[in-house]
Amino acid sequence: MAKIIDKLTERYIYSLLPARDAVLGEMETEARKRSIPIIGPAVGRMLHQYARIIAARRVFEMGSAIGYSTLWLAGAVGVEGKVYYTDGSRRNAEEARGYFERAGVAERIEILVGNSIELIDTVQGEFDLIFNDVDKYQYPDAFRKAVRRVKRGGLFIADNVLWGGRVAQSDSDQDTEGIREFNRLIYSTAELYPVILPIRDGVAVCLKQ
Numbered sequence: 650m651a652k653i654i655d656k657l658t659e660r661y662i663y664s665l666l667p668a669r670d671a672v673l674g675e676m677e678t679e680a681r682k683r684s685i686p687i688i689g690p691a692v693g694r695m696l697h698q699y700a701r702i703i704a705a706r707r708v709f710e711m712g713s714a715i716g717y718s719t720l721w722l723a724g725a726v727g728v729e730g731k732v733y734y735t736d737g738s739r740r741n742a743e744e745a746r747g748y749f750e751r752a753g754v755a756e757r758i759e760i761l762v763g764n765s766i767e768l769i770d771t772v773q774g775e776f777d778l779i780f781n782d783v784d785k786y787q788y789p790d791a792f793r794k795a796v797r798r799v800k801r802g803g804l805f806i807a808d809n810v811l812w813g814g815r816v817a818q819s820d821s822d823q824d825t826e827g828i829r830e831f832n833r834l835i836y837s838t839a840e841l842y843p844v845i846l847p848i849r850d851g852v853a854v855c856l857k858q
């Protein structure tokens with residue numbers, strides 16, 4: 650867990666969260682054991698909540714790993730909804746498929762393996778919500794592909810936009826620079842109305858207007 654707000658306050662927020670269902674709980678345990686960088690339950694609830702607020706039915710996810718964030722989104726889109734899972738790793742995708750089946754939502758998730766930034770071109774139509782969590786140096790490219798595919802009134806959401814605070818410090822590695830550029834892009838794009846929430850590692854929520 651990254652530390653944007655102080656540890657005690659962060660722990661307090663997490664202590665309030667209700668227990669997750671069995672499959673999400675198991676994924677959290679696996680992620681902890683194997684150091685898989687998932688969004689965790691506080692951001693998971695946030696994604697789920699935003700998807701429900703806008704009654705999202707079509708969701709595209711960029712960088713899905715073992716499908717933890719996908720599962721939070723799938724729970725929000727309802728039986729008629731669809732979430733596109735994308736990840737570069739076939740092994741991740743196979744593991745994710747098992748969780749989706751056990752959670753009873755496999756039929757509303759389409760699994761695509763490859764580069765998310767290219768895969769988005771293979772799916773037609775607009776999305777109610779796009780969630781970006783690819784490698785951080787790729788954030789500007791993900792931005793350029795994704796924003797035009799979100800429908801007006803929809804949301805473009807990205808994780809890790811405060812990057813453990815490094816965006817505000819003197820770090821100049823590729824990932825930090827990628828996120829800095831991404832943050833500049835979202836705030837300078839007229840068709841977006843962005844807000845950065847300092848939850849966990851920072852989440853950018855951009856309304857397409």
Ligand SMILES: C[S@@+](CC[C@H](N)C(=O)[O-])C[C@H]1O[C@@H](n2cnc3c(N)ncnc32)[C@H](O)[C@@H]1O
Pocket residue numbers: 686687688689711712713714715716717718719735736737738741763764765766782783784787
């Ligand atoms: C931070 S993890 C995603 C975690 C996931 N969103 C969650 O919270 O459950 C990033 C994942 O994206 C994958 N990835 C990174 N860049 C990618 C790209 N351009 N295309 C496809 N997958 C990518 C990585 O292999 C990794 O599995």
